[in-house]
Amino acid sequence: MLSKLLSHEPRPGILGWLFSTDHKRIALLYLWTIMFFFILGGVFALLVRTELFLPGKTIFDSDTYNRIFTLHGTTMVFLVIVPLIPAVLGNYFIPLMIGARDVAFPKLNLLSYWVYLIGAIVVLSSLVFGAIETGWTFYTPYSIRTGGGVLLALLGVFILGFSSILTGLNFVVTIHRLRAPGLSWGKLPLFVWALYATSLMNIIATPVIGITLLLLILERLFGIGFFDPTKGGDPILFQHFFWFYSHPVVYIMILPGMGIISEIISVHSRKKIFGYWAMAIAIFSIAFIGFIVWAHHMFVSGMSDVARWVFSFLTFFVAVPTGVKVFNWVATLYGGSIRLRTPMLYALLFIFLFTVGGLTGLWLATIATDVYLHDTYFVVAHFHYTMVGGAIAAFFGGLYHWFPKITGRMYSEFWGRIGVILGFLGFNITFFSQFILGIQGMPRRYWDYLPEFTLLNQISTIGSYVLAIGIFISFLTLLIAWKRGQKAGDNPWNAATLEWQTTSPPPYYNFKEIPHVEHGPYEFEVLKKGG
Amino acid sequence: MLWLISLFPKVTSSYGKEVDNLFWIIFWIAIFFFLLIQILMIYFVIRYRNRKENEVSNIEGNTFLEIVWTVIPTIILIVIFFYGVYVFDNFQRRPPANAMEIKVIGHQWWWEFQYPNGYTIRDTLIVPVNKPIKLIMTSQDVIHSFFVRNFRIKEDLVPGRYTWTWFKVEEPGIYDIQCAEYCGSKHSLMIGYVKAIDIKDFENWIASVSREMDLSSLSPIERGKRIVQLKGCTSCHSVDGTALVGPTFKELYNHEVVVIEGGKEKKIIADENYLRESILNPNAKIVKGFQGIMPSYQGQLNEDDILAIIEYIKSLK
Amino acid sequence: MEHEHIELTHRDDFGAKLGMWLFLATELLLFAVLFTLYFVFRGLYLSYFHEGQKELQPVIGLINSIVLFVGGLTSILAIAAVRRNNKSHLILFLLITILSGFLFLIIKAYEYSLKIQHGLFFNMEHFNTLANGLKVFFSLYFVMTGIHAIHVLIGVTIFLFILYFALKNNYNSENFIQVEIAGLYWCLVDLIWMYLFPLLYLVK
Numbered sequence A: 001m002l003s004k005l006l007s008h009e010p011r012p013g014i015l016g017w018l019f020s021t022d023h024k025r026i027a028l029l030y031l032w033t034i035m036f037f038f039i040l041g042g043v044f045a046l047l048v049r050t051e052l053f054l055p056g057k058t059i060f061d062s063d064t065y066n067r068i069f070t071l072h073g074t075t076m077v078f079l080v081i082v083p084l085i086p087a088v089l090g091n092y093f094i095p096l097m098i099g100a101r102d103v104a105f106p107k108l109n110l111l112s113y114w115v116y117l118i119g120a121i122v123v124l125s126s127l128v129f130g131a132i133e134t135g136w137t138f139y140t141p142y143s144i145r146t147g148g149g150v151l152l153a154l155l156g157v158f159i160l161g162f163s164s165i166l167t168g169l170n171f172v173v174t175i176h177r178l179r180a181p182g183l184s185w186g187k188l189p190l191f192v193w194a195l196y197a198t199s200l201m202n203i204i205a206t207p208v209i210g211i212t213l214l215l216l217i218l219e220r221l222f223g224i225g226f227f228d229p230t231k232g233g234d235p236i237l238f239q240h241f242f243w244f245y246s247h248p249v250v251y252i253m254i255l256p257g258m259g260i261i262s263e264i265i266s267v268h269s270r271k272k273i274f275g276y277w278a279m280a281i282a283i284f285s286i287a288f289i290g291f292i293v294w295a296h297h298m299f300v301s302g303m304s305d306v307a308r309w310v311f312s313f314l315t316f317f318v319a320v321p322t323g324v325k326v327f328n329w330v331a332t333l334y335g336g337s338i339r340l341r342t343p344m345l346y347a348l349l350f351i352f353l354f355t356v357g358g359l360t361g362l363w364l365a366t367i368a369t370d371v372y373l374h375d376t377y378f379v380v381a382h383f384h385y386t387m388v389g390g391a392i393a394a395f396f397g398g399l400y401h402w403f404p405k406i407t408g409r410m411y412s413e414f415w416g417r418i419g420v421i422l423g424f425l426g427f428n429i430t431f432f433s434q435f436i437l438g439i440q441g442m443p444r445r446y447w448d449y450l451p452e453f454t455l456l457n458q459i460s461t462i463g464s465y466v467l468a469i470g471i472f473i474s475f476l477t478l479l480i481a482w483k484r485g486q487k488a489g490d491n492p493w494n495a496a497t498l499e500w501q502t503t504s505p506p507p508y509y510n511f512k513e514i515p516h517v518e519h520g521p522y523e524f525e526v527l528k529k530g531g
Numbered sequence B: 001m002l003w004l005i006s007l008f009p010k011v012t013s014s015y016g017k018e019v020d021n022l023f024w025i026i027f028w029i030a031i032f033f034f035l036l037i038q039i040l041m042i043y044f045v046i047r048y049r050n051r052k053e054n055e056v057s058n059i060e061g062n063t064f065l066e067i068v069w070t071v072i073p074t075i076i077l078i079v080i081f082f083y084g085v086y087v088f089d090n091f092q093r094r095p096p097a098n099a100m101e102i103k104v105i106g107h108q109w110w111w112e113f114q115y116p117n118g119y120t121i122r123d124t125l126i127v128p129v130n131k132p133i134k135l136i137m138t139s140q141d142v143i144h145s146f147f148v149r150n151f152r153i154k155e156d157l158v159p160g161r162y163t164w165t166w167f168k169v170e171e172p173g174i175y176d177i178q179c180a181e182y183c184g185s186k187h188s189l190m191i192g193y194v195k196a197i198d199i200k201d202f203e204n205w206i207a208s209v210s211r212e213m214d215l216s217s218l219s220p221i222e223r224g225k226r227i228v229q230l231k232g233c234t235s236c237h238s239v240d241g242t243a244l245v246g247p248t249f250k251e252l253y254n255h256e257v258v259v260i261e262g263g264k265e266k267k268i269i270a271d272e273n274y275l276r277e278s279i280l281n282p283n284a285k286i287v288k289g290f291q292g293i294m295p296s297y298q299g300q301l302n303e304d305d306i307l308a309i310i311e312y313i314k315s316l317k
Numbered sequence C: 001m002e003h004e005h006i007e008l009t010h011r012d013d014f015g016a017k018l019g020m021w022l023f024l025a026t027e028l029l030l031f032a033v034l035f036t037l038y039f040v041f042r043g044l045y046l047s048y049f050h051e052g053q054k055e056l057q058p059v060i061g062l063i064n065s066i067v068l069f070v071g072g073l074t075s076i077l078a079i080a081a082v083r084r085n086n087k088s089h090l091i092l093f094l095l096i097t098i099l100s101g102f103l104f105l106i107i108k109a110y111e112y113s114l115k116i117q118h119g120l121f122f123n124m125e126h127f128n129t130l131a132n133g134l135k136v137f138f139s140l141y142f143v144m145t146g147i148h149a150i151h152v153l154i155g156v157t158i159f160l161f162i163l164y165f166a167l168k169n170n171y172n173s174e175n176f177i178q179v180e181i182a183g184l185y186w187c188l189v190d191l192i193w194m195y196l197f198p199l200l201y202l203v204k
């Protein structure tokens, strides 16, 4: 029965899509689903910003506000940004970039999608039961006491975890086993390296959040009390487990983005990536150090002083390999031949915004300044600069970069650029004002605020509308191109990686003959000679 | 517009100035790296834009540069770390031995402050200027966080354990306490104040509340009245018939009350036993139309006190 | 569409095993959290842990260890059998493994029923009167062994499938990766019990 439904070959109709084991179709399923949730999360964000236009009540009361910002954070983190790049671009391009016909376990890949969809629906079904209002961090004992749909949200995130794990496992085996002949580790595109590290991180971190949320579910259902002080439990322990996952997760979000940026910068400045091995090693250093810094989210939680020092110390070391990456990108630009196409604009915007986001992380890593800035809008601005200005911008860059490959069509360069510029302006207006708000001492998750914060909040709100228009234009440009764009050709950017060496869009079997790889991923001069 | 230039809220604690210094040091380091990267990036983009492909230089990397931009940031970061620990450890984790200890208890959604002499006050913490104050903090329900931006301090209030922080205010004034850990519906309204007053005024004030607390000479009704004020009952219960968070005390004694006990509605007469139970175990019977948020006063009031309160309630006809 | 045949995937036993090892790693991490909880609370409530231990029957635990261990042994013997193309032995060993799993679960259920009779399950009247340290101990006991038991149940289910395929002659000395993977899973379940049992029942 099932084996009849499943098919690798393209079949028409909605079932042909929903039961296709072709990694490219699965990637597109993810794309549409995640974009839907992204817009939903974005609408929640706009509601949050609108409510904050005035102190006190602007459009809804505090309970509604708490639900909306929780839904915004939960949707954006667990439903959007964690799966986003791996499940969409990773799924589509890992096999293509390593010269394989599919991932190692195509059926498992489809299963991951289904598990993801179910998990996402369960999370959002909590809306029906009074939604969640715990913040995306689910801190105990609040999350044990409060009512509403917490149980469903926890269950949903728990289910989503399986999807992450299965996808991660699939990618690791794929990259190990299915590289085309001649494609040694030293010839892997950096995007593949990044996804390899991300997948490993997912495999290590996700089980921890899974079991932690499961314990929280049991806590709510049966009243066991590992995290409830009235029953002898310890709420700080919950925070440790939560951040043991949720800190690495921020690198799970950003590493694939960094991979994309490496591809874009190299291709659109026609130059080999500067310091290939330094870049690859940096990816793994970030992944590794990312696992031992989690408690920097807990500097004011009442941890022992020694713990505060140790985690502060370790946190600083993440900045070193991250810096190495940034410097190498800039060095790649040196002496190249730079084409300011839309993907490249996204890459430059990434370097700008992510550096701001990363550098502001330094104040947060320093104990004394973090004690002041913790849980203020400074933190909110920091993580939007890294997540939206970093990961989301990288995703859009990647989407534009690979769009001709995915659809075989070319987007409008003019509108693409308009989207980037509006987004960039809107983004900075929205979130730079939040840095100042944070420095002035406005706590986050505040429905009401002191009157002196009004002006900056209003600037931020207006900025968020500009940002939304920018994102909207970026989407629309692609949608229109998908229908009406001109034929793009197989390799419009003259890139050297394998995915460009097949047709656009690629056939379901990717390559008629598995290619034999002789040159590295960024050796453009080979192309010049070859044709 | 001045506040845009002077970014920080006014600092009024000794420790706060150190934090601000540290902030600006990191600021200049960050600005340096930020400008370095952006200027190079923009310069390269302009300089090498749309060059011919055959002009592209064939550089693969440079080990010396890699080492430079690994080692230099590492050193700078370690310096920032040590300076951060120095400020925190020296000025925040070593309260002077003569610090006055005040207990802070977080509630959804208000602050309770207990002075060494047992006096309890709600939401407004009155302290003397230029005297170190150490706060020993815990929470009745969920996690809260004590945050006074002018002092640059913040520490969570965690149920089931004690945390602490300390400060010394250098200027008299009223400073906002904002709750910085999300604690539910009224998290953003959980605002309190630190009122810093001159040491003389403070001593006078403490002396007067101590006198008030010495109640032995008063009649039971008078004593009840005082206790009800001191213990903060009046912030939830009025004596004039208006319903606040809790029902009014006026005309309560010997009147009929509709309560919910074990999920069932009941009518009872508010006699001495009921009043006593309502104080010691308020959630046993919840008055209809109210929420069971009253804390228990078990262990905080002795039998004498409770009798006095009941006498006082009796007197409110 | 092209009509020539293009081979999309090919068999990769090593890849499958690699995938399984990665999956086992996630399982280990899951239990690592529970063990962390155990050690943190043991540090906090040492004397209660000793008191709680008195309520557990090491003998039952020991029997269960042996049962599970036998199952682990036969799961390995099953792999050896299929390597030698010995179908009858394969089926015999698979059966023993499955039976040992069931036996383990039955004994566990009996043990749970004893605890429940003593009112030691979450939220039971007696449980709620216990000191916090004891509550935590029994909660840990139920959660850790419960999650482990679910794994045994999953293991048994996997082996039932393997048995079904073995009866359908799907395996031979060239093709037995599924038997091997199932065996790996059982070993993990075994391994975790090897730590659970002494920590909960024995350690003083």
Ligand code: HEA
Pocket (backbone or CB within 6 Å): A137, A250, A251, A253, A254, A296, A297, A315, A316, A318, A319, A320, A322, A323, A324, A326, A354, A355, A357, A358, A359, A361, A362, A364, A365, A366, A370, A373, A374, A375, A379, A382, A383, A386, A387, A390, A391, B029, B030, B033, B037, B072, B073, B074, B076, B077
């Ligand atoms: C993509 C996501 C992402 C990324 C990449 C980062 C990156 C970093 N983050 Fe961030 N962070 C978040 C997402 C992210 N963060 C989120 C979501 C939260 C809040 C969660 C919540 O509470 O809801 C958070 C919160 C957070 C905190 C807790 C704040 C608090 O609640 O009090 C801290 C504290 O240390 C921190 C630090 C850092 C550091 C040091 C980095 C570093 O990795 C940054 C490194 C990069 C650079 C430093 C820039 C480039 C480097 C150079 C140019 C080299 C030269 C530099 C120097 C020598 C200075 N982050």
Ligand code: HEA
Pocket (backbone or CB within 6 Å): A038, A039, A041, A042, A043, A045, A046, A048, A049, A069, A070, A072, A073, A074, A076, A077, A080, A081, A134, A135, A136, A137, A380, A384, A387, A388, A392, A430, A444, A445, A446, A447, A464, A467, A468, A469, A471, A472
């Ligand atoms: C990937 C993660 C991600 C992303 C992309 C965003 C995007 C945005 N976030 Fe989000 N945010 C978080 C993760 C993210 N956020 C997290 C984790 C929290 C913490 C939650 C917590 O405290 O628990 C948070 C909290 C948070 C707050 C603080 C709330 C509080 O503490 O009280 C604010 C306030 O301004 C905010 C604003 C925004 C804005 C304006 C955007 C904008 O970028 C959004 C831009 C707009 C859109 C994406 C919509 C665009 C599309 C359209 C308008 C098209 C519509 C049309 C059609 C239907 C076709 N966010």
Ligand code: CUA
Pocket (backbone or CB within 6 Å): B106, B107, B108, B109, B143, B144, B145, B179, B180, B181, B182, B183, B184, B186, B187, B188, B190
């Ligand atoms: Cu109390 Cu937030």
Ligand SMILES: [Cu+2]
Pocket (backbone or CB within 6 Å): A246, A247, A250, A293, A294, A296, A297
């Ligand atoms: Cu972090």
